[in-house]
Amino acid sequence: MLAGELGQAGVRTLLLERRAEPSEVAKAGGLAGQILELLHFRGELDRFCEAGGSKGPEAVPSLPFGGLQLDFSQIPDPPMQVLRLPQPQLEAALADRASERGSEIRRGHEVIGLQQQDGVVKVEVRGPQGRYEMATQFVVGCDGGRSRVRDLAGIPFRGTSLPEIERLASVTVPESVTLLDDGGLQVDGIGRIPFGYTATERGVFACSGLEGRLSVYTAEVEAREYDDAPMTIAELSASVNRVLGVDLPLGEPLRMTRFGYSAKQADTYRHGRIFLAGDAAHLFPAGGVAVNAGMLDAANLAWKLAGTIHGWAPPDLLDTYSDERRAAAERTLLHTRAQVALRRGYGPDGDALRALVLELTADEQPLRRLGALMAGTDAGAPKSQVHPLVGTFLTSRALSVQQGDPRFAGMLRTGRLVLLDLADRPDLRELAGRWGEHVDVIRATIDPPPADALLIRPDTHIAWAATSQTAVQTALRTLREALSTWLGTRPHQRTESPA
Template sequence: MDVDVVVVGAGPTGLMLVGELGQAGMRTLLLERRPEPSEMAKAGGLAGQILQLLHYRGELDRFREASIGPEPVPRFPFGGLHLDFTQLEDSPMRAMLVPQPRLEGLLAERAIERGVEVRRGHEVVGLRQDDDAVTVGVCGPDGAYEVTAHFLVGCDGGHSRVRDLAGIPFPGTSFPEIERLASVTVPDSVTVLDDGGLDVRGVGKIPFGYTATERGVFACSGMGGTMGVYTAEVEATEYDDDVPMTVAELSGSVSRVLGIDLPLGEPLRMARFGYSARQADTYRGGRVFLAGDAAHLFPAGGVAVNAGMLDAANLAWKLAGSVQGWAPPGLLDTYSDERRTAAERTLLHTRAQVALRQGYGPGGDALRALFLELTADEQPLRRLGALMAGTDVGSAVSAAQPLVGTCATDRALHVDHEDPRFAGLLRNGRPVLLDLADHAGLRDLGSDWGGRVEVASATIDERPADALLILPDARIAWAATVDEPRQTALPALREALTTWFGAPST
C-alpha cells in the first residue's frame, strides 16, 4: 500500500480533508490537476458552522489573522433580499473575510505541516478497486503512474473525474442563470450613500440591495472606498471557469440587466458563477468517497465552502478509524447518510432562494415583502440562520434528548460566542466526552476508550445536559439529561461509545 488515503482536488474541501487526515497520522497524498494554485477568488471567505468548528479546533485565530477585514455585520443575502441578524444578540450566522486563494494557501500550509504530500499538475485518469485497496491511475509531468491506497476521496468539484470513474450518478438541475459578483473601487462619478446605496452622476440614486427587472437581478452595496456589484441573468453562453471575468464583462451585464451604464473602479474581487442544484446518489462507492462540490452543488452563494469543509471534518476521523482498525461496522456508511441529509437541508433553502430572486413584477415583489415581514420575528429568523450556517442538519434523533444529532453551537451549550473555555476543545480532531456536572463515573467510562476519545470537564451556569459526547465535526452523538441517574446514564454512554468507536481499549 503506497499511502493510506488519496485525496483528489486542492480546493478548500480537499485541503481541509488532508489536513485532518494528516493530524490523525494518516499517510495522505493530495493530487491536483492544475499545476499552480488558482488566484481566482470564487469564494470571499468562511461562513457558518465551520467558524464554530475552527474555534473548537483552536485554529480560529490563525484564520482570523489571514482575513482582510473585520468580521462583517451579520446582514447576509438570501434570494434577492438581505436577512438582518443584527436584531439578535447571538447571530446564528457569521462570516470571516478570507478570499479563496488566501484560504487555500493557509489550508495547504496546515496540511504540509502535518506531513501531507501535495502533488500539483497530477491528473487522475483511472481507478479500480477491490475488497482490499483502490488503485488510482495518474498522469503527471513525468508520465503515467499508479498509486494504491486504502481509500480514495474525490474533492474535485462539480465536474468530478473521480465521481464519473466511480460510476456514481449526480442527478439534479442546472439553472440557465449566470451570476456575476465583484468588489471594485469607487470611481469619482459615484458617491456612496450612508445607507449603502449609490448616487451615480447622470443616473441618480441606486438603492442598496437587490433590484429585480424583467432582464434579471441587480444588487449593489457601498462601504467606504469600495462598492459591491452583483448581477444575475439568463444566458446561453458557457464560460470556462479558468477564464477570469473582466470589468468590461461585468459592465455589459449591468447594462443589460439594469439598463444603465454604471461606472466601475479598479477590480478588487471578480467572480462568475453558474448554479446547479445537484446531489450524488451516494457519497460512497466501495472504497471511493465524494466530498464538497463533487458530492453536492447548491444554487446560491456563501454555502459551498462551509458545507465542503464540514464534509471533510465528518469523513476524516472515520477513514482514520477504518485504517487503524478500531472502526465499528457501518461507521463509514454514516458519512454518506449524515452529510447527504445535511446537504438536503442546504438544497432546501438554496432552491427557495432561486424562487425568491427570480420572482419579477408585483407577484415577486409581494413574495419578497411577505418573506421579510416573517423574518422580522425571532424564530423564523433563527431557523433561516441555522439553515444558512449549516447547523440545521436534520431532526434530532432522540426525542428524550433533543441535543443528540444536532451541532454543538454556542446557543446549544448555553455559552457566549467564542467562549474561551471551549477554544481547542476538539484540538486533536478526536471526539470529546464533555462532563458538565462533575460526573466521575462518566469520565471513568470514557477513559476506557483512551486514544480514541478524549475526556474534558467544564462548568456552565445553566448547563444543557450533564454530559455530551461530541464528535470531531462538532455533532452531538450522545447526551445525559440534567440530573440523569447514574443507572441510566452509564449504560447509555457505553452503548454510544461502542456504537461510534468500537470495543473499549481497556
C-alpha cells in the same frame, strides 16, 4: 481540509491536484457558519484569521437571502458569523496545514482511471512526466462539480443546472458614485440606486456601497460558455446595462468572478473505497454555503476514515458519512432552492413573495431557523428522544456561552471524541475512560449548564447528552450505547485522558 484532518489523525495522504498552480481567482470571499465554530473548538481559528489579516469572525448585521437582506441585528447572538478570507489565501492556509501534517501535494497531476480490487483502489494518473499508476486504501474525490472521480466511480449526479450566468465583483468607487449610509448608491446622471437586489425582466442586479468599496452582482440568462476565461470590467459593465438598463460607472477591480449555479447531489457519497466530498458531492444554487459545507464534509469523513485505517472503528462507521452529509446537503438544497424562487420572482407576484418572507423574518424564531440553515447547523438530524442537543452541532449558543469563549478553544484539538463533564459526574467520566485513548474527558463549569454532560465527536456533532433529571442507570446505559456506536463495543484498558 481533508488532507490536513487525516494528517492530524496520523494517516498518510497524497493530494493530487490537476492545476499546475493555485488559482488566484477569489471565487469565495471567506468562511461562514458552522466551520468557524469547528475551527474555534479545534483551536485553529487564529491560523485562518492571520491568513486573512483579520482579528476574528464578525457578526454581520445582515446577509443576502434570495434577493432579500435578512436583518440579524435584532438578535443578540446571531447564528451567522463571517470571517473575511479570500479563496486564494484560504487555499494557501489549508495547503500549509496539510503539508505540516505530513501530506504530500502533487500539482499538475490528474486522475484518469480508477479500479477497485483486492481491498485497494488502483489509480491511474497523468502527470508532467507522463502516466503512472499507484495503489491506495481509499480515494476521496474533492474535484468539484465536474468530478472525474465521481464519473469514474459511476455515481449518478442528479439535479438541475440553472441557465443564468452570475457575475460578482468588488471595485474601487469612481468619483461619479457616492456611497450612501444605507449601502445604496447615488450616481451622477442616474440618481439613487437602492442597496440590495433588484429583479427585472432581463435578470437580477444587486449592489452595495460598504467599507469604501463598490460591490456589484448580476444574473442573466446566457447561452454562451466562458470556461475559465477571466472576467473583465467591460464584461461586467455590459451585463449591468443589459439587466438594469443603465451605464453604471465602475472603478478598478479588486475581486471579480463569474460562475453558474446548479442544484445537484450525488446519489451516494460512497462507492466501496471511493468517496466524494465538497462540490463533487453537491452543488447549491446560492452563494456563501459551498465552502462551509465542503469543509464540514471533510471533518465528518476524516475521523471515520482514520478510525477504519487504524483498526478501531466499528464496521459500519464509514457508511454514516454518506447518510449524514447527504441529509445535511438536503437541508442546504432546501433553502438555496427556495432562494432561487425568491430572487427570480419578477413583477407583483415576486414582490409579494419577497415582502411576505421579509415580514416573517421580523420575528426571532423564523429568523433563527433561516440563520441555522444558512450556517449549516441545521443538518437534518432526526429529533432525539434522549436530549434535544443530540444529533445537532456543537456551537457556542448550544453551550450557552459567548461566541469564541476561550475556555473551549482547542477542546477538540486532538481529533478524538470528547466527554464534556459540566456537572462533576465521576460515574460518566469513569465509563468514558474505559475507551482509553479514543476519548478525552474535559471538565468545565457553565451556569446554568445545557446538560450534565455531552459526548462530542471530532466533527462537532453531539452524539449523546444527559441532564440531572436523567436517571443514573439510564445515563450510563445510553452513554455506553453512544460510545459503542462510534468507537466499537469493546472498551479499551482505561488510561488517563487529558483535561
